[in-house]
Amino acid sequence: MEELYREESGTSGQRKIFAAIALLMIASLFVHEWMGFQASHRFDVLGWGMDMVLLALWIWRVSFGYTLILYKNKRLEVISHGLGFIKRSYVVDLTRTESFTDKYVKSFFRKTQIKHYIHRYNSLDNNPQRLLVFTEGKKNKLAGLLFKSSDEFIKQLRKQMPDKFIQL
Secondary structure, eight states: OOEEEEEEOOOOHHHHHHHHHHHHHHHHHHHHHHHHHHHHOOOOHHHHHHHHHHHHHHHHHHSEEEEEEEETTTEEEEEEEETTTEEEEEEEEGGGEEEEESSOOHHHHTTSOOOEEEEEOOTTOOSOEEEEEEEETTTTEEEEEEEEOOHHHHHHHHHHOGGGEEOO
16 A cells, blocks of 8 residues: 555653653552551552553553654555554545544544544643544444544545535
């Protein structure tokens, strides 16, 4: 497949600092649980479990990068890569696109019949959230792909589907 445009997710220094502070806060929760275990010799399943969930969420939102690839044959591929060994791909057939926008406004899209959202972005990326709404499956249910990209990527996408763009 011939590529039209490719883009990697990026990070800013300020957002890396926020991510580091969040990780330190999560680490302090683990220390707190450890101190409680040392004092009482009782394992707090709920406390340790919540700490693990917070750590997993932090890893998911910060440790993964994304590559957006726009192909000539009206396909958009989002490749997730992280932790050095995980790599997954999600492909959207752009011929099934209902609309897309350069800004994701939650209150506007809450009123739609989008059945599920596919989140494919790194929280450290400075680019704004974008939304691509498309139909999927045999029943043509609406789905939304949330991603972050540059304005240049949106320009390339608009060239592919000028009539599907919604200005918010």
